[in-house]
Amino acid sequence: MKEFFATPRHGWELTGFITACAVIFFLILFVIHLTPSSFKKRMTIVLTFVAGLYYLLEFLIPAETHIGSRVVTNPLTSFKEPLSTALMITGSLALLLGVYNLFRINGRLLMRRKTGWQNGLAFFIGFFSMLTMAMLNFYFPTGRTPEEIAKLKPLAQTFANGADQWKGWYNVLFYGGFSALGATVFSLLAFYIVSAAYRAFRVRSPEAVMLLAAAMIMMLGLTPLGTYFLTGWIQPDSALAGLKMESIAEWILTILNGAAQRALIFGIAVGLIATSLRIWLSLERGQFFDVEM
Amino acid sequence: MQHASWTVGILLALLAGLILYAIFTARRGKRLFIRRIPGLNAIDEAVGRAAEMGRPMLFATGLSGLDINGLQALAVAGHVARVAARYATRLILCVADPQLYAIGEETVRDAYQRAGRPELFVPEDVRFLSDQQFAFATAASGVMFREKVSSNFFFGYYYAEALILSEAGQSIGAMQVAGTPATTQLPFFVVSCDYTIMGEEYYATTAYLTREPTLLGSVVGQDWGKIIILLLIVFSTLALSVAPNANWVKYWVNLFPAG
Numbered sequence: 448m449k450e451f452f453a454t455p456r457h458g459w460e461l462t463g464f465i466t467a468c469a470v471i472f473f474l475i476l477f478v479i480h481l482t483p484s485s486f487k488k489r490m491t492i493v494l495t496f497v498a499g500l501y502y503l504l505e506f507l508i509p510a511e512t513h514i515g516s517r518v519v520t521n522p523l524t525s526f527k528e529p530l531s532t533a534l535m536i537t538g539s540l541a542l543l544l545g546v547y548n549l550f551r552i553n554g555r556l557l558m559r560r561k562t563g564w565q566n567g568l569a570f571f572i573g574f575f576s577m578l579t580m581a582m583l584n585f586y587f588p589t590g591r592t593p594e595e596i597a598k599l600k601p602l603a604q605t606f607a608n609g610a611d612q613w614k615g616w617y618n619v620l621f622y623g624g625f626s627a628l629g630a631t632v633f634s635l636l637a638f639y640i641v642s643a644a645y646r647a648f649r650v651r652s653p654e655a656v657m658l659l660a661a662a663m664i665m666m667l668g669l670t671p672l673g674t675y676f677l678t679g680w681i682q683p684d685s686a687l688a689g690l691k692m693e694s695i696a697e698w699i700l701t702i703l704n705g706a707a708q709r710a711l712i713f714g715i716a717v718g719l720i721a722t723s724l725r726i727w728l729s730l731e732r733g734q735f736f737d738v739e740m
Numbered sequence: 741m742q743h744a745s746w747t748v749g750i751l752l753a754l755l756a757g758l759i760l761y762a763i764f765t766a767r768r769g770k771r772l773f774i775r776r777i778p779g780l781n782a783i784d785e786a787v788g789r790a791a792e793m794g795r796p797m798l799f800a801t802g803l804s805g806l807d808i809n810g811l812q813a814l815a816v817a818g819h820v821a822r823v824a825a826r827y828a829t830r831l832i833l834c835v836a837d838p839q840l841y842a843i844g845e846e847t848v849r850d851a852y853q854r855a856g857r858p859e860l861f862v863p864e865d866v867r868f869l870s871d872q873q874f875a876f877a878t879a880a881s882g883v884m885f886r887e888k889v890s891s892n893f894f895f896g897y898y899y900a901e902a903l904i905l906s907e908a909g910q911s912i913g914a915m916q917v918a919g920t921p922a923t924t925q926l927p928f929f930v931v932s933c934d935y936t937i938m939g940e941e942y943y944a945t946t947a948y949l950t951r952e953p954t955l956l957g958s959v960v961g962q963d964w965g966k967i968i969i970l971l972l973i974v975f976s977t978l979a980l981s982v983a984p985n986a987n988w989v990k991y992w993v994n995l996f997p998a999g
Contacts, residue, residue, distance in 0.1 A: 507752075510743050521743065538806070538839055545838030545868035552864050563886055632874040636900060639907040640928075646910075647931035708923050711939040715921045717965045718943030720752070721759045721958045722808050730763060730954050731815075731946075 492729040499727035501526075549574075577620050583613035661699055668696020747995045754968065759961030766957030774959055779917055779935035780948050786891035786915045787823045795890035796830035796865075800880050800905060802920065803873060804896035806839040809921060813896035814840065815946045816919070818847045820893055825855035832883060833866045836876045841868040877901035881908035894918040894933070895942070898925045906932035919945060940966075 456464050479487065505523040512519045549570065556567035587603075589610040596607045606613075648659045667673025673692035681687050688694060725731040744752065766772055790797045799817045804810035817833055824831040833848055835841045845866040852861040869879035881904065884892065892909040894902070894916065902918075902925040909916045910932050918929040919937030929936045937945060940962065947955035976996075979989045 505743075507744050507749050541838040541842065542871075543838075544842055545871070548838075548841060548866075548868045552867060555864065566882070628878075629872070629874040632878055632904065633900065636903055639903045643903065643907060643910075643928065643931045711923050711926075713969055714940030714962075714966060715923070715943075717755065717962045717969070718921070718940040719808055720755055720965070721962045722812060722943045724756055724759055725763075725954070725958055726808065726811065730958075731811075 495727065495729055499723075501530075503727075577625070580613060580617040580620055583609075584617040587613055589614050661703075664692070664699060665696050668692045668694075745995075745997060755965040758964045758968070759958055762961030762964065763954050763957035766953040766960070769953075772953075772956045772960050774944070774948055774956060777937065777941055777944070777948055779919065779937040779941070780945060782915075782917050782935045783820060783893070783949070784823060786893070786917055787820065787827055787829055789915055790824075790890040791827035791829045793890045796832055796887050797824065797891040797893065798832050798834065798880070798884055798887070798889040798909075798914075799893040799895070800834045801836065801840060801844070802894065802896035802898040802901070803836050803871075803876065804840065805837045806843070809897040809942075810837060810840045811843075812943060812945065814844050814847045816893070816895045816949070817844065818851045819946070819949045821848045821851035822855045825852045825857040825860055828857065828860060830860075830862070830865060832887060832889070834869050834876075834880045834883060835867070836869060836871050836873075838868050838871070841866065873899060873901050874904075877904040880905055884908050884912055884914065888912065889914055892916040892933075894920070894929065895937075895945075896920065898922050898929075903928040903932065909933075 479490075482490075501523060505521065505527060508521045508523065510521050510524065512521075553567035553570040555561075557564050557571070583606060587606045587610045591607060591610065596604055599607055644662070648655075648662055650656050650659065664673075667677060673696075678691045678693075681691050683691070689698075722731075787797065797820070799820055801810060801813040801817070804813050817831075821831050821833075831848065833844050835844050845863065848866055849858075849861050849863075852858050867883070869883075870876045880901075883889070884905075885908070889909075889912070892905070892914045894905060895918070898905075898920050899922070902920070902922070906916060906918065906929060916933040917935045917937075918933040919942045920926065920929065921939060921942050923939070926936065926938055943962070944959045946952075947959045976992065979986075979992060983989050
């Protein structure tokens with residue numbers, strides 16, 4: 448069955464395969480829509496359990512088991528990659544929902560000329576320009592020979608001849624625009640850390656004093672002011688080497704902070720197991736669905 | 741770890757068994773105690789503040805996708821939406837995952853309906869901003885500034901955008917409550933938010949807010965599991981300190997491989 452779905456298809460076979468899948472999908476949706484609400488909820492519980500059971504068994508069963516002279520591999524592992532791909536494809540369909548939401552909100556903003564309508568206009572300009580250039584750059588890449596271009600249809604030849612332009616504009620929009628803006632916003636973190644530290648490192652309570660002291664030691668341990676001027680006179684192989692500023696800073700980071708981080712991670716891991724168990728066994732009722740199930 | 745070793749399997753079964761036992765014990769009517777978590781008590785305070793000021797609230801789920809962290813964030817959003825409906829206050833939910841957007845819209849709509857105020861639900865207040873990290877941070881910050889929100893809730897899995905969002909909220913004087921299992925972002929939330937829910941408290945949020953027996957039992961089961969892990973740590977530490985070269989200690993350590 449895996450080979451049936453994994454076999455590459457081309458031309459009319461591909462079109463027919465996609466059409467058949469779409470028809471079956473909508474038929475199943477239609478049948479589910481006709482079923483009573485209680486059946487839908489029970490089906491959700493069963494499907495959730497089966498899906499969770501697959502991943503749990505795939506994790507618990509060893510990759511290889513030796514039974515006598517035979518080596519038996521985990522039969523569930525071979526389905527993991529196709530399932531992940533299927534989940535990714537399903538998830539990517541949801542992107543259309545997100546785009547619809549963006550269009551609705553920004554479209555209303557623009558059409559009703561509400562305050563900040565310029566942001567809606569900027570969204571549409573950015574969206575369509577990026578979409579256009581990305582698609583042109585993808586479908587008409589550079590590097591095609593004149594003979595390859597001559598084999599295309601006339602309209603496609605026109606676009607293929609402008610491949611350098613599409614790539615140029617794509618680079619401007621993506622690397623010059625999007626990436627640069629992302630880096631700009633990321634760089635704001637430096638200033639935000641300073642402002643957050645200014646507010647946080649005040650002597651208000653014992654905990655705040657400890658925080659301030661630890662932060663000062665860490666900063667001194669990472670800069671020449673602390674490592675050279677304060678404790679640079681201590682020889683690395685002497686008995687007092689542990690008192691060097693960088694050693695104290697490292698001790699705070701790896702021992703104190705490390706222990707606290709591990710404690711948090713233990714709690715998070717156990718909490719994750721408990722929450723996953725509740726959702727897998729559909730015990731998490733009333734949170735995302737009706738109370739009655 | 742691609743596949744579990746037998747020790748991991750036993751430990752997992754033990755933890756799951758304890759959690760399920762606690763859940764079913766709670767369902768049979770046993771009263772369970774859960775300690776006070778100030779950050780969660782502050783949710784009502786934050787919503788009340790928004791109602792008094794007549795300004796909306798913002799709930800951001802960070803970069804959480806359709807996973808346990810995202811669903812937990814939406815569960816909290818549902819509770820906040822119910823309280824918001826009671827006070828007739830507007831809640832703007834911002835998500836970075838389109839799948840979470842679909843579930844979030846239903847969660848908030850359902851919350852308003854269960855509070856008896858379905859007419860207050862505005863579909864445009866549930867927004868998919870972007871799945872890109874800094875585009876999401878910028879858009880959410882923009883929502884904060886334009887809508888002049890009075891309270892911010894940051895629940896979910898966060899990365900570097902955590903500080904950008906919380907500092908943007910600080911700059912407009914919003915009351916901020918954050919909860920994330922991301923240990924790397926906890927320090928930023930602690931310094932820039934009024935209340936921070938850390939680590940396992942994040943997964944105990946729904947139990948604390950709803951006091952439902954199933955959820956309370958799950959939290960108690962988690963604590964039993966943590967006691968087991970603590971005993972294992974103490975035993976292993978003592979064994980490695982007292983007899984590090986003993987064969988049985990080496991065998992014991994090899995039972996729990998690093999990865």
